Amino acid sequence: MAYLQFEAIGIPRIKTELSVSYVDHNTLQTDFKNPDDHRYLQSIAAKYGLYFSRPGNGICHQLHLERFARPGKTLLGSDSHTPTGGGVGMIAIGAGGLDVAAAMAGDEFYLKMPKIVNVFLTGKLPDFVSAKDVILEVLRRIGVKGGVNKVLEYTGPGVKTLTVPERGTITNMGTETGATTSIFPSDNVTKEFLISQERGDQWIQLEPDEDAVYDETIKINLSELVPLVSLPHSPGNVKTVKEVEGLKVDQVCIGSCTNSSLRDLKISANILKGKTINEHTVLTVSPGSRQVVDHMIKSGEMAYLIEAGARILENACGPCIGMGLAPKSDAVTLRTFNRNFLGRSGTESAQTYLVSPETAAVSAIHGKITDPRSFGNLPEIKMPKKFMINDNMIIPPKEDTDSIEIVRGPNIKPLPEFNPLQDKLEGEILLKVGDDITTDAIMPAGAEILPLRSNIPEISKFVFNIVDPTFPERSLEKQGGFIVGGDNYGQGSSREHAAIAPKYLGLKAVIVKSFARIHLANLINFGIVPLTFVNKDDYDKIEQGDKIEVDLTTIDSGNVTLKNLTKGTESNLAHSLSETEIKVLKAGGKLPSIKQRHS
């Protein structure tokens, strides 16, 4: 809800060097809601000095890499895959909409200084093994929480063998390790890419010092990598493709911000050239941008995809966030995407596997998961030295903005207002969940729910929908309460709706073993107290339905006490809140203090 919140801050124009509003998620337009939101966003961009990328232009991270990302700059995005920009040597971080609104107002962004991991690359990728397999290997080694509060910095002689789009694939999906961001140096490869995009004047050389000291090191020999796959339902559940070969595949989807570049589509097209997809496998392709489509049409390679039987979708996120092309019941769906959380595809019984474009294309031919190295010779693809540039679907910032009116459709509701925090929180444990609860579990996306993003009362009816559909009603009936969870609570998206909607339902505090970074920040921004068990065994002693009290009078000390009134026990809870964050919580959220600062 970045722009509703930016409006509430009350300043006449953004204060960043550059801000872009993209439309790439809610593009299905099954009724008035999506197009009303698009018009609202267009009017906001016009009023406040932003670039506006029109629906159909492409996926935000692919476009940003092509047209705006710059080495050495910082980028804050209201999407967890913002680290794609690290492919050109930016510090690109995903955050909640309120933090992005504050940044647009000129405020600095607060974070914990992350540890820096040297991901040292040597060798060169073998045929049919590509950038997706590099990041799957990282996930295989460190899992979905191994990157929390860390930056993955790629170095070593293997770096120069990777193009910028390949680097973007790696930094994009680095998000799934929980990393704050990932980054590659800005070198001659970066320079060539920027020149090809007519942005050569924006290149600067940037690399670590030779005697840089890292907190940890991961060594990957690219030459030894093999095709990999994430199994349902976690990006970190990685095996070799060989280990799962032969499994019948009902659907293959190529695309998403991870793998929709020109290179990805060219290799897919050339593998499929002259072939037909298997009769029981559906194939979809979602190109990343109009530039990609332009090149694919002019080179004749788009025809290879169409003639093989691919369904060419819009240049948008599409099936990745459950926006159409849901697979059949119990489907095995192979996707070049970055997440395979339960239910995300739109079909709860579907099993989603995450693979490279090479594995996806070869598997689509055979109708089963197939190691792409069995295809034969790797088709040769030619990348353009200069890309065709046409920015006519990006509306630049306007200068004369006084007469511009903001357009608001009936589904765009006012921001809910929240009260300051009380010293003692009382209520029931409304829900107890396990480890790695995702933002898709807390606040699902998909074709039915995503259009409700501008309407908190309506979207709150779907909080925890796939975990416990009775949660919203129960929460309102009990006048709010608490959630208990395991490790890595809130992994996944930056969607602040995973905090605002539960807050609207009365959520007072979340008590877990550990938090994912962005979701933790969103909880604080909306006045939900994030607490952790000092003794992780206490998680087992508390149950859904227990009535508890949490005394916040000692919050400044770093610890608070939980009294379990049902069980007659006490637990010690901790938090990682800074002094500023405690003030934010006590005020009921961050927006009041931002408004005051700019008044």
Place this chain on the structure above:
Amino acid sequence: MGKTLTEKIIKSHLVEGTLERGSVISITINQTLTQDATGI
């Protein structure tokens, strides 16, 4: 002691804090992006 690439960029944008790991810092933001589902 030499700096990592991350340290170099963070240092050049640092407003509050130091590069000490785990400490709270604040940085200036040059660019922002939003997508329509979270941007609203």
